[in-house]
Amino acid sequence: MDCWVDGQPADALSLKDRGLAYGDGLFETIAVRGGQPLLLDRHLIRLADGCSRLAIAADIELIRAELQSYAAAMGEGVLKLILTRGDGLRGYAPDPSAQGRRILQGNPPAAYPAAHGEQGIRLFPCATRLSVQSLLAGLKHLNRLEQVLARAEWQDSEHAEGLMLDQAGRVIEGVFSNLFLVRDGVLVTADLKRCGVAGVMRAEILFQAESLAIPVQITDISLDQLQWADEVFVCNSVYGIWPVRACAALHWPVGPLTRKLQTIARTLLDA
Amino acid sequence: MDCWVDGQPADALSLKDRGLAYGDGLFETIAVRGGQPLLLDRHLIRLADGCSRLAIAADIELIRAELQSYAAAMGEGVLKLILTRGDGLRGYAPDPSAQGRRILQGNPPAAYPAAHGEQGIRLFPCATRLSVQSLLAGLKHLNRLEQVLARAEWQDSEHAEGLMLDQAGRVIEGVFSNLFLVRDGVLVTADLKRCGVAGVMRAEILFQAESLAIPVQITDISLDQLQWADEVFVCNSVYGIWPVRACAALHWPVGPLTRKLQTIARTLLDA
Known part of the structure; x- marks a missing residue:
């Protein structure tokens, strides 16, 4: 068109x-x-x-x-x-x-393999770090060289997304997704006051979690916290939710809260 | 054209x-x-x-x-x-x-007032800070929202340029210029390994200083050091060198090394 x-x-x-x-x-x-x-x-x-x-x-x-x-x-x-x-x-x-x-x-519609949503994905651990700039944090602006550099770090199809940390090593997001983890029943996502894009699906998931009385934390996330997560998933407004199964040496199961939210996201995107 | x-x-x-x-x-x-x-x-x-x-x-x-x-x-x-x-x-x-x-x-040729070069300029102290990103530092890339935000901070014609610090408060550069100071005969400019644009006129001035046996330091610069400078100037490859007379409450005279380098820059741009 x-x-x-x-x-x-x-x-x-x-x-x-x-x-x-x-x-x-x-x-x-x-x-x-x-x-x-x-x-x-x-x-x-x-x-x-x-x-x-x-x-x-x-x-x-x-x-x-x-x-x-x-x-x-x-x-x-x-x-x-x-x-x-x-x-x-x-x-x-x-x-x-x-x-x-x-x-x-x-x-045309995005052509991601159905397996990404069904079996979950592996994240590439990007060496490119997000810079801290509160004046631009959260915005989906056109200054995206960090994402270009991060996405250029892998070419294989084993990794469906990349994990981006900020300069201080905090876990922030994917290259084109936001990231959530679940720990002891609490849904956790990164505070985006310093960097990152405040995704539309992230906002929708936070809203849905509140409706379902799922406890939510928006906070700084360390790699340690990621390691100890019960579930991890990424999301955006085009593909919905992909469970994350692995990132480098870290592994997670696909958990029940991920599946529950994934069903909701699918409904929203099948409207 | x-x-x-x-x-x-x-x-x-x-x-x-x-x-x-x-x-x-x-x-x-x-x-x-x-x-x-x-x-x-x-x-x-x-x-x-x-x-x-x-x-x-x-x-x-x-x-x-x-x-x-x-x-x-x-x-x-x-x-x-x-x-x-x-x-x-x-x-x-x-x-x-x-x-x-x-x-x-x-x-068309840039239409800056001749007074900028002759009497010197006043810098606007920008609140917009440069983010730290070593992968992009020094490059003149197209991700320039920080410069857009900084340049939007002043509209008056009293300020010909703005002073930009990095997130840690180090003195880095102007919005569209590099910055030098002189202290005890030493020419000092910011180390651009974390952020900033490595300007062509900056490189030329460093080269000329070496030819003239002027001692040079490329280092981190604090606001304190700026305050105690004997001379301050900004430069780029279009206008050459402008002496800096003031920034907020700070004031400097137009010094002899600034004038010497300005003459050289003018010769290069009058080629």
Whole structure:
């Protein structure tokens, strides 16, 4: 399907776009089923938070309507929205009157092996560490060289995802997923105040856990804590939940809480 | 003047470019005088280092030839080269066979007030801190949201540049410049092993200082050391050297070593 730029079919971008020049923008990757963009409210909440923190002017309701129209036309697949600060003059100074530029791209449904969800996956232990930057932490912004470097660390198909630590060695997330562990019935995920992307599926799982009265901890996680976890899983808004069976020498079983949440995630993504 | 993409006039970029998607690329901003790209060897050395560290395939001699042809056609001004990893598939994994995409953009000569060089400037003390990431330190890559946020901190024309510290409070650089101080006859600049951009003019000044037998220290710099400096200046490969007269409550005179190096920089940029 054709891309749209600011609501119009387009196949190319202005060479002055600040998304290209500086990674000055945000993105969302949205699963589309039956012509509907899934978890749309959560995607738009994160996008609005990003716009506010980066001071990018954007009409979120217009973006909602465009995403819905685009999803209706594509039917099934993965919709990527890139929102940049638009064209720039020379230099870093953002133009306070600039309007965000909306780029919509449609892709076929993600083709991950069903075994990832059924039997679970192995994580590659990435040497690339996430840098600490509270001003950008949590945002799905376009400055993603750390993820590019981390993802380039393995080519084999034995590892479906990579584990990323921060500079201090805290366990943060996957390269394109968030990470949860379960210990003594408590669901634990990393505090993302210093780095990491606050994923839409992560937010949904935290919400579902609360509804189910599952105790939740959002905290700093050490490798030691990961080692002693009863269950580990990764998640994102496209594939849902993958149980994690191993990372380097560490091994975990696929546990009951993982399966319970996986069923919920599957329901949300089969909508 | 028209932009060039991979050697051909173009006004638009593929929407699949990984420079847009992830800031997956590098750039160089090159002064052009009399049809010549200035300090070209140093720009290409840094670019080659970036390509090697990010594993972006690029033919540096082809890029040299293109920069020379483009500069000859533009005559005077500022030439910006963006080198991206080219088009991407979905996901962070870089295609090892991808060739870098070359984008050349011409701009008119920079219009900075002459007073910046003559009387010196005031630095804005940026609250945005540089994050520590040794894998990217020194590179002029396209992940520049920290500079965008820092440059957005001031709008007045009293401040010509901003001072950026790292997360630990070390003095690193300007938003678009490197910083030097002079203390007891020694020229001091920040060690860029954790963060910062290793500027072409910085490299040239270090080289010139060695030729002139001026003692040089490349080290961590504290705000205390900045306070006790005899002279402070910033530099880049477009404007040369600006003496720094003040930053917040700190004040410095314009000193003799600054003037000496400024004369050399001016000669290099008037070539």
